[in-house]
Amino acid sequence: MNGTVSLITFFFGVVILSACAAAPDVDRMIPSAPPSAVLHSDKVLRVGEVTGGKETNPLMQSMIDDTGFRQALVDTLQRSGLFRSVITDQAAADYELQAEIVSQEVQGIYDATATLFVNYRLLEVSSHREIWKENLLSRYMAKFEESFIGVERRRKANEGVVRENLLQLVDRLSQVLPK
Amino acid sequence: MKLKYLAVVLSLVVSSCVYAPPEPEVWMEKGASLTQYKAFEVLPAQNETGKTFGFDVGATLTAKLIAKLHAKGYSVQPAASPGEDVLLLRSSVMVLEEGSLITLFPEAAYCTVRTALIDKKTGGLLGEMVTSKEFRTGGLLEGGGAGAIGLAGSEPLLIDLIAEGIVNELEKRIKQH
Numbered sequence: 023m024n025g026t027v028s029l030i031t032f033f034f035g036v037v038i039l040s041a042c043a044a045a046p047d048v049d050r051m052i053p054s055a056p057p058s059a060v061l062h063s064d065k066v067l068r069v070g071e072v073t074g075g076k077e078t079n080p081l082m083q084s085m086i087d088d089t090g091f092r093q094a095l096v097d098t099l100q101r102s103g104l105f106r107s108v109i110t111d112q113a114a115a116d117y118e119l120q121a122e123i124v125s126q127e128v129q130g131i132y133d134a135t136a137t138l139f140v141n142y143r144l145l146e147v148s149s150h151r152e153i154w155k156e157n158l159l160s161r162y163m164a165k166f167e168e169s170f171i172g173v174e175r176r177r178k179a180n181e182g183v184v185r186e187n188l189l190q191l192v193d194r195l196s197q198v199l200p201k
Numbered sequence: 202m203k204l205k206y207l208a209v210v211l212s213l214v215v216s217s218c219v220y221a222p223p224e225p226e227v228w229m230e231k232g233a234s235l236t237q238y239k240a241f242e243v244l245p246a247q248n249e250t251g252k253t254f255g256f257d258v259g260a261t262l263t264a265k266l267i268a269k270l271h272a273k274g275y276s277v278q279p280a281a282s283p284g285e286d287v288l289l290l291r292s293s294v295m296v297l298e299e300g301s302l303i304t305l306f307p308e309a310a311y312c313t314v315r316t317a318l319i320d321k322k323t324g325g326l327l328g329e330m331v332t333s334k335e336f337r338t339g340g341l342l343e344g345g346g347a348g349a350i351g352l353a354g355s356e357p358l359l360i361d362l363i364a365e366g367i368v369n370e371l372e373k374r375i376k377q378h
Binding site: 057082122124125127129130131132137139157159161170 | 226227228258295296298308309311313315329331333335337
């Protein structure tokens with residue numbers, strides 16, 4: 023009898039824990055495929071402030087927060103080879119990139135579709151001149167087959183939508199950076 | 202008996218939520234304001250979902266935006282008076298998913314629209330908004346309202362509510378002091 027109760031308690035414990043929302047994983051927010059057109063420059067980029075993200079409430083749903091998004095942004099730009107180095111501190115840099123998460127949404131029950139809308143600004147540090155700004159909107163659908171657990175699927179949708187957004191960013195930067 | 206009344210009240214409350222127009226998420230250029238605009242030009246909206254539907258998604262959104270602007274008393278080009286500041290609206294339907302009313306696996310219907318706000322005179326981008334709406338068709342609590350939507354086809358109604366949300370937001374910002 024005691025064994026049955028323990029088993030039922032364990033089962034419900036697993037169900038409850040698996041139903042808790044988690045923030046997207048930074049490593050999974052970094053695009054694995056290198057962007058097609060990459061410009062290599064000798065410039066140093068500082069990744070500045072990221073704003074507009076939201077913290078994940080375990081009882082609600084997975085959200086993209088500022089810290090995780092910034093880390094994914096830094097790692098992606100480092101791997102892109104667009105710049106000689108990508109820094110996050112106040113050391114000397116040629117450019118500064120700022121990002122504001124304007125909107126993030128996950129919709130759907132079985133196939134979860136995430137949309138992410140981010141405003142990016144690239145400044146020349148020496149002149150404080152804005153050399154590029156653009157709003158990038160990305161979409162990603164996490165199919166039911168990706169995970170049978172709803173909160174997990176929503177997290178995967180968020181990770182995918184960040185990857186798509188960062189791919190767009192690298193692609194745009196490779197076009198707009200002075201050659 | 203009391204339960205019956207409670208169910209009716211609950212159904213009305215939930216239905217009013219289902220039909221409520223969404224509030225767009227807005228990004229505005231620093232220092233930009235919409236207070237001087239009373240006239241609009243609505244560019245043909247694009248379907249950027251990568252899918253085709255049983256109706257013209259772009260044309261439906263364009264028509265709904267024009268109708269809702271007219272209904273609020275704004276002039277829409279080419280009827281705008283000369284010299285008026287004209288705000289261009291350029292919209293794209295980015296996501297549109299059809300809901301399913303199969304009771305065992307009801308799927309949500311949802312839509313996301315991106316709208317750029319452009320000053321016609323300068324061509325400068327003043328702001329952008331992203332507007333999303335979702336119907337959880339057949340869900341336990343939304344069964345009443347969403348069931349009726351599903352029977353009529355939820356996508357045009359989603360677009361109608363999104364157009365209303367966009368125009369409401371524009372009006373709010375135009376009347377801002």
